[in-house]
Amino acid sequence: MPREGVLVHRIYERLDRDQVERIHSVSMEILRHPGIMCFNREAADIFASYGATVTAEPSARHWQVSIPEALVLQALKRAPQMVKLGARQEENSLILDGNEPRVYFASGSETNIWLDMRVETFVSKADHSVAVELATFHPRRGMLADLCAAARLGEHLDNLDGFIRPVNIQDEDITEENKDVNKFFACLNNMTKHVMAGLTSLDKLDKVIRMAEIIAGGKEELRRNPIISFITCVFKSPLQLVDDTTQKCIEIVRRGMPLVISASPQGGSTAPIKEDGMVAQINAEILGGIALSQLVSPGAPVIYGSVPTRAGLDDLADTYGVPEFNQYNVDCVQMARFYGLPCYSTAGVADVKVPGIQATVEKLFSHIVIALSGAQYIHYAFGLLDKTATFCPVQAVLDDAHIGMVKSLLRAPKVDEVEVVTSLEQIRQVMATSQKLFVRYIRPKLRSGEVTLPYPFEGDKARDEILLRAHEKMQELLQRPVEHIPPEVSERIFREVPGILPRLNTYREG
Amino acid sequence: MTNDIIERIKQNVIQGRMDKEDEGFNGGMVSQPGVKELVQQALDEGVDPRRIVVAGLTEAMKIVGDKFEAKEYFIPDMLASAETVGAAMDILAPYLAKSGVASKGKVLMATVKGDLHDIGKNIVTIILKGAGYEVKDLGADVGPEAIVASVREEKPDLLGLSALLTTTMVAMKETIDSLAQAGLRDRVKVIIGGAPTSVEFAAEIGADGYGADAFHAVRVVEELRQAS
Numbered sequence: 001m002p003r004e005g006v007l008v009h010r011i012y013e014r015l016d017r018d019q020v021e022r023i024h025s026v027s028m029e030i031l032r033h034p035g036i037m038c039f040n041r042e043a044a045d046i047f048a049s050y051g052a053t054v055t056a057e058p059s060a061r062h063w064q065v066s067i068p069e070a071l072v073l074q075a076l077k078r079a080p081q082m083v084k085l086g087a088r089q090e091e092n093s094l095i096l097d098g099n100e101p102r103v104y105f106a107s108g109s110e111t112n113i114w115l116d117m118r119v120e121t122f123v124s125k126a127d128h129s130v131a132v133e134l135a136t137f138h139p140r141r142g143m144l145a146d147l148c149a150a151a152r153l154g155e156h157l158d159n160l161d162g163f164i165r166p167v168n169i170q171d172e173d174i175t176e177e178n179k180d181v182n183k184f185f186a187c188l189n190n191m192t193k194h195v196m197a198g199l200t201s202l203d204k205l206d207k208v209i210r211m212a213e214i215i216a217g218g219k220e221e222l223r224r225n226p227i228i229s230f231i232t233c234v235f236k237s238p239l240q241l242v243d244d245t246t247q248k249c250i251e252i253v254r255r256g257m258p259l260v261i262s263a264s265p266q267g268g269s270t271a272p273i274k275e276d277g278m279v280a281q282i283n284a285e286i287l288g289g290i291a292l293s294q295l296v297s298p299g300a301p302v303i304y305g306s307v308p309t310r311a312g313l314d315d316l317a318d319t320y321g322v323p324e325f326n327q328y329n330v331d332c333v334q335m336a337r338f339y340g341l342p343c344y345s346t347a348g349v350a351d352v353k354v355p356g357i358q359a360t361v362e363k364l365f366s367h368i369v370i371a372l373s374g375a376q377y378i379h380y381a382f383g384l385l386d387k388t389a390t391f392c393p394v395q396a397v398l399d400d401a402h403i404g405m406v407k408s409l410l411r412a413p414k415v416d417e418v419e420v421v422t423s424l425e426q427i428r429q430v431m432a433t434s435q436k437l438f439v440r441y442i443r444p445k446l447r448s449g450e451v452t453l454p455y456p457f458e459g460d461k462a463r464d465e466i467l468l469r470a471h472e473k474m475q476e477l478l479q480r481p482v483e484h485i486p487p488e489v490s491e492r493i494f495r496e497v498p499g500i501l502p503r504l505n506t507y508r509e510g
Numbered sequence: 511m512t513n514d515i516i517e518r519i520k521q522n523v524i525q526g527r528m529d530k531e532d533e534g535f536n537g538g539m540v541s542q543p544g545v546k547e548l549v550q551q552a553l554d555e556g557v558d559p560r561r562i563v564v565a566g567l568t569e570a571m572k573i574v575g576d577k578f579e580a581k582e583y584f585i586p587d588m589l590a591s592a593e594t595v596g597a598a599m600d601i602l603a604p605y606l607a608k609s610g611v612a613s614k615g616k617v618l619m620a621t622v623k624g625d626l627h628d629i630g631k632n633i634v635t636i637i638l639k640g641a642g643y644e645v646k647d648l649g650a651d652v653g654p655e656a657i658v659a660s661v662r663e664e665k666p667d668l669l670g671l672s673a674l675l676t677t678t679m680v681a682m683k684e685t686i687d688s689l690a691q692a693g694l695r696d697r698v699k700v701i702i703g704g705a706p707t708s709v710e711f712a713a714e715i716g717a718d719g720y721g722a723d724a725f726h727a728v729r730v731v732e733e734l735r736q737a738s
């Protein structure tokens with residue numbers, strides 16, 4: 001049994017059928033003309049061999065590729081509509097079905113800054129007998145130990161369905177050579193949920209897959225239960241197929257591992273700010289990537305990865321807390337559904353650098369809307385602040401509670417013959433009592449989880465103590481044990497997969 | 511045997527299971543006897559009614575209170591348990607009287623004239639019953655004359671008045687004054703409650719106590735009982 005996530009009963013869509021088809025046609029037009037700038041030779045050759053018009057641009061070291069619609073449609077037919085993301089504990093696996101709006105929430109993505117919170121006491125200048133406890137925030141560089149902590153925390157966040165490393169490991173002894181094996185091992189050894197990540201060096205792909213095979217119990221077992229998956233942002237918007245990530249994409253699908261093929265244009269700077277233009281362009285980019293993957297390896301498990309953002313009007317940086325962000329993303333989910341492909345979408349990033357009111361508003365705004373859209377895999381959903389530059393574990397604990405509320409919100413209504421008869425009976429019974437209170441009927445619903453419990457971080461209501469309570473909760477969760485990779489398996493990984501730092505070895509002497 | 515049935519009463523109060531039709535917490539308990547049936551069964555078996563009250567009901571409510579404090583139980587749980595105790599007390603009352611046990615006290619409850627708000631008053635009623643008091647509820651929008659008549663007839667130890675409107679708070683004072691005029695004021699303690707009221711207001715209108723919520727109400731009633 002995979003994780004439940006939440007199956008959205010009635011999804012929110014913005015586009016009508018005509019508009020969806022119109023955007024599809026424009027995307028096809030874009031792929032034909034101007035087409036894509038391809039910086040990867042192999043990809044250019046593959047496109048050419050399947051009938052695309054490829055023109056070499058010797059001066060600029062790239063190929064201009066004009067992809068006909070028929071090629072894209074042909075390739076899309078091969079892409080699976082259902083992708084399984086496995087897990088060390090198989091009941092934590094996820095089934096992403098392009099034709100079912102079952103929503104999973106995941107973390108992400110490689111921030112550089114880890115934000116610690118401390119509780120400090122401040123005394124009033126006016127009256128020294130008045131003191132309050134407040135949260136203060138302290139940014140620092142993310143380290144390997146932080147990634148381990150984030151994974152442990154993620155294991156215990158009930159609403160975190162999938163894990164993408166939320167922090168970049170910047171220890172002195174982490175190099176391009178050993179980064180991949182360390183980041184995957186740190187995640188896998190500290191949690192039993194699905195682990196997804198981008199790849200730093202292509203030549204480490206087979207080492208990472210080897211690690212996953214050892215954990216899963218062999219090549220075949222890993223195919224059946226892919227405990228890891230990858231993300232490649234193949235396009236640099238607008239419409240430039242990047243050499244490095246494209247090569248990674250080709251190699252990953254060749255090995256049959258699940259892969260998110262994503263694009264992340266910014267409305268106003270690297271894509272039109274207009275909704276239709278933005279969506280048509282990102283759709284063209286993602287479809288271009290997916291087409292390539294299916295030409296390389298028909299049937300390879302790929303996911304439609306849409307990460308559209310909007311340009312900030314003050315600094316042209318990506319912004320997440322604006323309504324347009326939600327519009328772009330909801331439309332992308334709808335486009336993916338049009339093709340029957342599972343969608344990796346985006347929600348829960350705050351533009352502000354610290355937790356608080358602004359962060360909650362910005363995050364919840366997209367958490368609710370994107371979940372309503374029925375995206376299968378919503379990444380960035382936990383702990384992200386500062387436009388994805390910062391990860392704050394206390395914020396992740398808060399986001400988990402809020403996502404739980406969103407999941408409750410989206411539960412399907414129960415209105416059927418049995419339910420209405422029960423309610424009618426309830427009303428008649430209560431009317432016959434002197435108190436006329438329905439309170440006693442709350443209880444069974446409370447115990448079955450159908451009635452939401454009080455907000456977990458509420459204080460005495462006279463003051464907002466949310467951050468203090470969430471901080472306590474985070475400390476408590478980090479104390480809880482996790483199921484590490486068993487000793488024999490761990491030992492085998494350290495033997496067969498070079499480069500993992502000894503300090504990650506749970507069973508090391510001393 | 512005796513211990514066994516007391517234990518079962520206790521467990522059912524904690525579960526808030528009124529009778530055998532009640533499915534209990536997690537469902538699946540239908541057709542097993544609930545508090546009502548168990549109390550009757552205990553009496554039939556000759557168990558001392560005082561033991562049922564002390565070792566069964568009171569002990570159980572202590573545990574329920576602890577669970578509420580620990581945030582394991584919520585108000586619907588408290589009310590369900592209190593309701594079972596109230597029902598048990600109704601069954602036990604004649605037996606307790608026969609064995610010469612005075613009831614903990616009799617309380618009349620009413621929402622005052624002009625005020626229809628009765629949810630809070632109803633909750634206070636249920637909780638007081640659950641705490642072992644004999645409670646008679648006069649309803650909402652009850653005028654001073656009707657209250658005076660009931661006090662004269664029922665001879666309660668305590669009268670609880672509820673008001674939710676700033677405009678009906680004055681009817682509390684009218685009621686207390688009417689009691690005095692009828693020469694009944696010193697025969698009954700008066701306690702008030704409802705969102706706009708307060709300790710200060712209670713003192714101002716000559717009431718004996720004020721309860722901020724249902725649990726506070728029980729404590730105040732308890733104090734007044736001990737004082738007299």
Ligand code: B12
Pocket residue numbers: 624625626627628629630631633634669670671672673674675676677701702703704705706720721722723724725727
């Ligand atoms: C529900 C409600 C109604 C319902 C009442 C249904 C019912 N069966 O009771 C209806 C819709 C009928 C209603 C009508 C009106 N309402 Co109204 N109503 C409320 C509301 C939303 C909740 C009250 C409630 O039930 N609270 C829940 C219970 C559990 O709490 P509680 O009553 O405070 O009781 C607790 C304690 O106070 C204490 N307690 C209570 N009584 C007693 C007694 C004793 C002895 C003790 C010890 C303790 C005690 O223990 C209780 C349990 O913990 C309040 C707003 C609010 N939040 O208070 C407005 C409110 C009380 N209503 C208000 C108004 C204005 C009205 C109307 C005048 C509206 C209109 N224009 O028609 C009418 C008046 C009708 C009338 N003549 O009474 C105002 C009152 C403002 C004021 N002037 O003081 C309020 C405050 C809303 C507002 N902010 O505007 N209302």
